[in-house]
Amino acid sequence: MILYSFFNSSTSYRVRIALALKGLAHELRTVDIRAGEQYAGPHRTLSPVGGVPVLVTDEGEVITQSLAILDYLDRIAPQVPLYPADPVQRAHVLELALLISCDIHPLNNLRALKYLADPLAVGPEARSAWYAHWIAEGLGAAEVLLQRRGSSTYCFGDSPGAADCCLVPQVANALRMGCDLTPYPRVQQIHATCLSHPAFQAAAPERQPDHRP
Ligand SMILES: N[C@@H](CCC(=O)N[C@@H](CS)C(=O)NCC(=O)O)C(=O)O
Missing domain, CATH: 3.40.30.10 (Glutaredoxin)
Structure with missing residues (x-):
């Protein structure tokens, strides 16, 4: 592959x-x-x-x-498996993965930020506010969903799945852009747990051969 x-x-x-x-x-x-x-x-x-x-x-x-x-x-x-077999639990994993993939990521994607800058002439300060706003909206909702589903080791259950695959990179982006994550303790806790897992470590941006400052 x-x-x-x-x-x-x-x-x-x-x-x-x-x-x-x-x-x-x-x-x-x-x-x-x-x-x-x-x-x-x-x-x-x-x-x-x-x-x-x-x-x-x-x-x-x-x-x-x-x-x-x-x-x-x-x-x-x-x-x-990245998804649980149980239909409801599977739906909950997808719910979080789609929240991140559809409700946060596209709004803050590179091409969206570029379009804000040119041709819409939105300045750097307003673009940062835009970025932080959608992180706060999205991670705020993720925090509610995760707290509602309990206190498992990972997003859902005791092994990582598709929701964790989506959450950790989104948190990495938020941290890179200087967003405040203190309102999202469950998100932070899961993020920290995932970062100690070898698969998440191997996939991290700083471990990639094309990594640069
Ligand atoms: N919905 C797509 C989004 C893919 C995507 O846009 N990826 C970003 C990087 S995270 C990208 O290539 N952006 C380039 C750009 O916006 O110009 C997916 O989940 O694969």
Whole structure:
């Protein structure tokens, strides 16, 4: 398998965690989204929307969208499941994963921030306020959902799953952007637990071969 990734892309980070949890061998290829490599050339053919991650399977099938990739990995390597079998528990995992993937990430994605800057001429201070606002809205909701579901080691239960794959990279982004996480103690606790897990450590941005300041 080939994973097209960028070290501090949170959606790539989701997939790197899943690959590490499942112990799946893969080749990592960098798409420098700071340099705009996602918008042009061969990568745009792989990813019509112009982004990472993209997974190319051993059979040469191209899969975009991190949650579709997670689902694919879960089907081909079910021994370490990312979702519980119980329908309600599975829905709760998806609920949190989708909250992060649909209600936070797109609003603060690079292309959205770039569009705010140009052509909308939103200045750096207002862009930071925008970023912090959607983090607060989203992580505030995540905190409520997580507290409602109990006090398990990970988001749901005693082993990490798809919700943790989404939560940890989103928290990494929030910390990188200087957002205050003190209102979200359960989020912080799960984040800290995940960071001590070897799969999350292997997938971390600072451990990637393309990492840079
Ligand atoms: N919904 C997509 C989002 C993919 C995405 O946009 N990834 C970001 C990096 S985290 C990206 O490539 N951004 C490039 C840009 O916005 O120009 C997924 O979950 O895979």
